[in-house]
Amino acid sequence: MSRRGRGGWLALSGCCCAFEARAALPLKEAADAQLWSLGLRSLLVGALLCALAGAVLWWLRRLRALPAPQGDGPRLARSRRISQKTVLLEVEWEGRRYLLAESQNGAQLLDSRADAPRSDAA
Secondary structure, three states: OOHHHHHHHHHHHHHHHHHHHHHHHHHHHHHHHHHHHHHHHHHHHHHHHHHHHHHHHHHHHHHHHOOOOOOOOOEEEEEEEOOOOOEEEEEEEOOEEEEEEEEOOEEEEEEEEEOOOOOOOO
């Protein structure tokens, strides 16, 4: 073979290498696309988990904030502030009414009586 033939062969093999390099680029782009979609999926899953945790916390807070069923404990009938630091409270509990005074010194029982049914007929 002549030099020219070898040169042609080298040029041809260089051309093939360039073709192979071009073929490798789409594979690299496909790998990058897979990594991108994997990162995007991870981000979406993380956001979904955060939203789900937030919804559960909101539901638990709301569940705790629900009022207790009536009749289970004491019920405040009335209250009146008689000074800046003293409040009178009328509390119903187990069929009785209690009059309490609450101040900075504590709470005191002022009166206790059986709850009489009110007559609504006027």
